[in-house]
Amino acid sequence: MISYLEFEKPVALLEARIAELRAASVHDDVDISAEIARLEQKSADLLASTYASLSPWQKTQVARHPARPHFRDFVDHAFDEFIPLGGDRHYGEDEAIMGGFARLGERRVMLIGHEKGNDTESRLRHNFGMGKPEGYRKAIRLMEMAGRFGLPVVTLVDTSGAFPGVEAEERGQAEAIARSTEACLALPVPMVATIVGEGGSGGAVALASAERVLMFEHAVYSVISPEGCASILWRTAEKAPDAAEAMKVTAQHLHKLGVIDRIVGEPSGGAHRNPAAAAKSLAKAIGEELDGLAGKDAAALRQVREDRFLRIGSL
Known part of the structure; x- marks a missing residue:
């Protein structure tokens, strides 16, 4: 229902x-x-x-819809032969960030992304998609593995932000996010990132610093949540709709600003109404972007990323 x-x-x-x-x-x-x-x-x-x-605030609500497809849904509907890989080889496993080998059509890729869960039990297990340091260090390990094996990296971003708990700070949350962002920028292989739901703060950027950034048409991407922004500027979260409008969080705004490169269409009424169709649309878009990046060497890919992100600030 x-x-x-x-x-x-x-x-x-x-x-x-x-x-x-x-x-x-x-x-x-x-x-x-x-x-x-x-x-x-x-x-x-x-x-x-x-x-x-839809207004930016309404799109934010759609991006957070409890039935919106998450990482496991995309694995089931858009990828084949997924082989999960766990652990950061330093501290432990973080189920908020998942990853492993997968096949997209005829292409083998390294797939990494946030998983929020789809019921109370799984949401708690996956910490609502809020990654801890070990999750980002796992992502770094998988990206480095992809570089060694010559596999393109595909990331699916869907998080309200990295986990803000004391234990995460004690284990070096900020450093882990920074090094994950650095790992994205230094990759010697193609990388395509997609904002599939919420793209929140550094927790999203750490998996989205790619040469091609895609975004679902009803997803949102911002440095802080509208509620957080409203609490800072107006001292009340009730101004969240105004904050969402001012922050330009939607795919349509961000495409015009050059923050993202492509908007991926969703089924009528949002991806949550037809996850399978949304996943197939996403798979097609990612495949086309990887085709366009094929043949570029490591130096060329790094230059594309550098030019892309430096260009954003000059618009």
Whole structure:
């Protein structure tokens, strides 16, 4: 069953009416299939028009939708032969950041990304996608392995930010994030990063400093959450919608600013309504970007990354 967001209430009412009519048609001799079809089309049109004009704050809500596909969903629908690799070889395993060998079409890649979980138990196990130092050090290890084996790196970013707990700070959170960012920039192989949900703060940048950065059309990417920004500027999280507007967190804004390179379309009503279709769309986009990077040597790839990020500040 779909969990409706506040701005989707008109759609929810229509779909509830459709469900009532379908239930009634089972026990009624009157043919109401035409009325059901009319309402279904009206619902689809309303959903499309609603999602075509979302505000930055509404997009933030979509990016956080509990049913939005996460790392494991993309592994299941977009990649084959995934072989998970764990541990940072220094401290331990962090299940907020997952990674391993995978196949995208005919291409073998190193796949790394955040996993938020999809129910209470798994969300706790994956720490809601908030990586700890050992998670970022694992990502570094996997990137270095990809460099040795000549495998492209693909990252799926979906985190509200790195874990801010005391234990993470004690184990060197800031250094781990900085070194993960450095590892991205120093890679001798192609790297394509995609913001699939929330791209929050350094916890996202640490896996997204690639020569090609993609973003789902209803994802968000920012240095701080709208609530955090509002709390700093206005001393109240209630101003989060205003903060989201001012921060330009959407894919459409960031594409114009040159922060991301490509917007990947989602199914009507968001990726959470059809995860399989969203994953296939993403796989196609990533494959095309990797095709465009094929043949570049290590020096050329590093130069592309350097030019890309230096260009952002000059826009």
